[in-house]
Amino acid sequence: MRFKDQVAIITGAAKGIGRSISLTLVEEGAKVVPVDVDSEALRSLQAEIEKRGGQALPFTCDISKRSAVERMVEQGLKVFGRIDLLVNNAGIIRRGTIETVSEEDWDRVIAINLKGTFNCCKAVVGPMKRQRSGKIVNVSSIAGKSGDITSAPGYGSSKAGADALMKTLARQLAPSGIRVNAVAPHAIETEMSAQWSDEKRREVIAGIPLGRLGRPEDVAEAVLFLASDAASFITGEILDVNGGALMD
Numbered sequence: 001m002r003f004k005d006q007v008a009i010i011t012g013a014a015k016g017i018g019r020s021i022s023l024t025l026v027e028e029g030a031k032v033v034p035v036d037v038d039s040e041a042l043r044s045l046q047a048e049i050e051k052r053g054g055q056a057l058p059f060t061c062d063i064s065k066r067s068a069v070e071r072m073v074e075q076g077l078k079v080f081g082r083i084d085l086l087v088n089n090a091g092i093i094r095r096g097t098i099e100t101v102s103e104e105d106w107d108r109v110i111a112i113n114l115k116g117t118f119n120c121c122k123a124v125v126g127p128m129k130r131q132r133s134g135k136i137v138n139v140s141s142i143a144g145k146s147g148d149i150t151s152a153p154g155y156g157s158s159k160a161g162a163d164a165l166m167k168t169l170a171r172q173l174a175p176s177g178i179r180v181n182a183v184a185p186h187a188i189e190t191e192m193s194a195q196w197s198d199e200k201r202r203e204v205i206a207g208i209p210l211g212r213l214g215r216p217e218d219v220a221e222a223v224l225f226l227a228s229d230a231a232s233f234i235t236g237e238i239l240d241v242n243g244g245a246l247m248d
């Protein structure tokens, strides 16, 4: 078991990629703090974790609210005593162009995808520094590297911002034994991609050399690799999980 008795916070854990990351971490021995705004889906995840013999402390929290994030981290520390891993996975997407996107949509995407990531990193750094160890893995996106024609401009911007935040923290926290990395998925089968029309789906697959959409487990395995001791000399890295759609 790669994460036996380690404590992991996973944001956006209730569905899609975050759910898969949470369950994979539990299978690998971690105790988890799944965080989400969707309490009902969190309850269903908790039931699944307990069915598998794992331990979870689900926390309903909007990561764009700094005080709520701080309460969540305090609670995790109180119950489990340490924090070994933070997975910044929660994210939202909006569709549109610079002409059609509203200021409210721009603000909300930045507030969750970028500031929410900042809030969570800020809250775990103290405990990780005291432990002199810790790992942070962000779930970014291909859109942060190459831009994207269908998502509203805030989405790729928020992911590029989070990538720069990740690299800054990787530099600043390396002397404290904390590694900070990201994965950059493309076209993973979740509720986010379920909104696509059949035509859009065919078009997306045509652009992927491996000829299929990704699965949440593909992302989970990449996250676990970066968080594991196998990656102990890796920090400040963005690992593509995109079937070859972008080779940079």
Ligand SMILES: NC(=O)c1ccc[n+]([C@@H]2O[C@H](COP(=O)([O-])OP(=O)(O)OC[C@H]3O[C@@H](n4cnc5c(N)ncnc54)[C@H](O)[C@@H]3O)[C@@H](O)[C@H]2O)c1
Binding pocket: 011, 012, 013, 014, 015, 016, 017, 018, 035, 036, 037, 038, 061, 062, 063, 064, 089, 090, 091, 092, 112, 116, 139, 140, 141, 142, 184, 185, 186, 187, 188, 189, 190, 191, 192, 193
């Ligand atoms: N699905 C894809 O194709 C794809 C591709 C590239 C990157 N990503 C990234 O992967 C991550 C997960 O995406 P997904 O496809 O699993 O999405 P999803 O919509 O299935 O799940 C996202 C989860 O985040 C939660 N969430 C939303 N706002 C929140 C907030 N303010 N606080 C806490 N939780 C919140 C949602 O309730 C949901 O459970 C996102 O950051 C997304 O940008 C997804």
